[in-house]
Amino acid sequence: MGLTSTAVLAVVAALAVALFAATVRLWPRLARPGAAAVSGRIGLLLATQLTLFAAVGLAANNAFLFYGSWADLFGRKQELGxxxxxxxxxxxxxxxxxxxxxxxxxxxxxxxxxxxxxxxxxxxxxxxxxxxxxxxxxxxxxxxxxxxxxxxxxxxxxxxxxxxxxxxxxxxxxxxxxxxxxxxxxxxxxxxxxxxxxxxxxxxxxxxxxxxxxxxxxxxxxxxxxxxxxxxxxxxxxxxxxxxxxxxxxxxxxxxxxxxxxxxxxxxxxxxxxxxxxxxxxxxxxxxxxxxxxxxxxxxxxxxxxxxxxxxxxxxxxxxxxxxxxxxxxxxxxxxxxxxxxxxxxxxxxxxxxxxxxxxxxxxxxxxxxxxxxxx
Structure with missing residues (x-):
């Protein structure tokens, strides 16, 4: 799917919502001492924030079209047929x-x-x-x-x-x-x-x-x-x-x-x-x-x-x-x-x-x- 595809934006936005819901649901279980619990909290927070930022970035790119493709985003030369x-x-x-x-x-x-x-x-x-x-x-x-x-x-x-x-x-x-x-x-x-x-x-x-x-x-x-x-x-x-x-x-x-x-x-x-x-x-x-x-x-x-x-x-x-x-x-x-x-x-x-x-x-x-x- 292309960078500007609405499907990509929908998938990332849905993933951000799902991770937020998972964080709310699992937080009581992870609110205890121990390396595993701390790692779980850090992982959930990072994953939620990364997907949220990705969704906002994709929405902004779709609105303003800073980049037209994944290759354009990562600076790779695009060969045209x-x-x-x-x-x-x-x-x-x-x-x-x-x-x-x-x-x-x-x-x-x-x-x-x-x-x-x-x-x-x-x-x-x-x-x-x-x-x-x-x-x-x-x-x-x-x-x-x-x-x-x-x-x-x-x-x-x-x-x-x-x-x-x-x-x-x-x-x-x-x-x-x-x-x-x-x-x-x-x-x-x-x-x-x-x-x-x-x-x-x-x-x-x-x-x-x-x-x-x-x-x-x-x-x-x-x-x-x-x-x-x-x-x-x-x-x-x-x-x-x-x-x-x-x-x-x-x-x-x-x-x-x-x-x-x-x-x-x-x-x-x-x-x-x-x-x-x-x-x-x-x-x-x-x-x-x-x-x-x-x-x-x-x-x-x-x-x-x-x-x-x-x-x-x-x-x-x-x-x-x-x-x-x-x-x-x-x-x-x-x-x-x-x-x-x-x-x-x-x-x-x-x-x-x-x-x-x-x-x-x-x-x-x-x-x-x-x-x-x-x-x-």
Missing amino acids: VVTDHADGEAGAAGSRHMTRVGTQHPDVPGGRVPSVGGRIDKVVISGRTSGIESPAYVYLPPEYFQEAHAGRTFPAAVVLTGYPGTAENLLKGLRYPQTAHDLVKAGKARPMILVMLRPTVAPPRDTECVDIPGGPQTETFFAKDLPEAVAGSYRVGKEARDWGIIGNSTGGYCALKIGLHHPDRYAASAGLSAYYKAAEDPTTGDLFHGKQELRDRADLLRTLESRPPSGGSFLVTTSRQGEDNLGSTMKFIEKVKAPTQVSSIVLDSGGHNFTTWRREIPPALQWLSARLGER
């Missing part, structure tokens, strides 16, 4: 060597089983031509992509990134990006976009902070060069910067702003939800810069804005006056952006660093992206 589809000229077809479609699923929207009504979600593997990085992702194709009236049309695309150590499933189930995009288009508040959804942790379990690590994973190159190239070679996506945006939350938000700031020739619009503004350096990241201060400075977005001429592009940053710790640095980022670069913000009165807050910010953020992408 590959099904190559040569029928329709999209992902997996001949000539698309850097993207392979390994499955499809229906969006959770009305009429979702019919692509021309609800769109389609492809599960793909992106193979970086330059970086050598290989990463799974989900690609949401809007209903218009399959409609005859739009058969010759190219669509704008937005790369959507989770936080660390989140999984791409967070973006589908927890943050509901495809459903939100679908609803906004139906309401006339946004234009159809292709969403490329994945986590920034493309070299798990290491948090690479979307930088090109000397002698290590070239994560920035993957997102700035390889991913757009692979997607544009597999789907009807525009190839100019004005056709591409990038958005993320937390670590994904930092990555989105950083990549947009350093690569305005690739991404015209970048949105960071609850982002921070300099690369984290801790046990999960390892040595990102190998002592090179210029690389550390480059990964500091506020320092970059101070030291480089304005590069253009549009940025959206979000924070809250109560509940987020990035309010001050977000205000500094806004202050340091100079024309022709543009900056917008969402500042909530209150909201923590969590899915509830990001679900409040995603609809206006997607509207913001839509208004800045695909213009001819």
